[in-house]
Amino acid sequence: MNTIVKRAIVGGIVSTIVMGSGTFILGQISGYKALELLRNSMSGINMLCNTVILGSTTILALMLTLLGLSRSSESRLTDRHYKDVLMIAKADTILIVAAVITFLMLNLPIRESEEVVRSWYQTIYYISLGMAALLGGGFIAVVMMLYGTITNVILIVGLNIKDHPLISNEGAKEAKEQEKKEEQESKAD
Numbered sequence: 001m002n003t004i005v006k007r008a009i010v011g012g013i014v015s016t017i018v019m020g021s022g023t024f025i026l027g028q029i030s031g032y033k034a035l036e037l038l039r040n041s042m043s044g045i046n047m048l049c050n051t052v053i054l055g056s057t058t059i060l061a062l063m064l065t066l067l068g069l070s071r072s073s074e075s076r077l078t079d080r081h082y083k084d085v086l087m088i089a090k091a092d093t094i095l096i097v098a099a100v101i102t103f104l105m106l107n108l109p110i111r112e113s114e115e116v117v118r119s120w121y122q123t124i125y126y127i128s129l130g131m132a133a134l135l136g137g138g139f140i141a142v143v144m145m146l147y148g149t150i151t152n153v154i155l156i157v158g159l160n161i162k163d164h165p166l167i168s169n170e171g172a173k174e175a176k177e178q179e180k181k182e183e184q185e186s187k188a189d
Contacts, residue, residue: 016134098135
């Protein structure tokens, strides 16, 4: 596992724990009954699901641009770069599916049901908070992976760094040969 993924996983886990424990503590301090907590938190969790869905689908679409930049680079990139992009796409797709499922599950009219035992509301409330924390942490992890990958592309394509670990040796040799050709052509002129 490379540094980009390790950082993203740590960031996602830390943010999930912080968000989950923060909302749990606030739920314990507030003194509301579980049904009231559930009613008050549903709109925020629904908004989070919508935000994650919108953001993740946008990220997935913009990754095509990232691939286009990677392919148009003068340097040949290693397979590691494309595996990183693939990992981001997979994680992002899983996040979209989880957000859609969470959104659909939390929009069931469970609050209006007379058949639901009151003790279930507390369980549903904590499950919804857990899912919201996981979605938030997952989104942060995807953004951190994307940031690391974009930083590498900027260094390679934008700043034209030739000794980057993601540039293959074949690509570096070809780039040096191309530079020599250009120098010889400019001297000949």
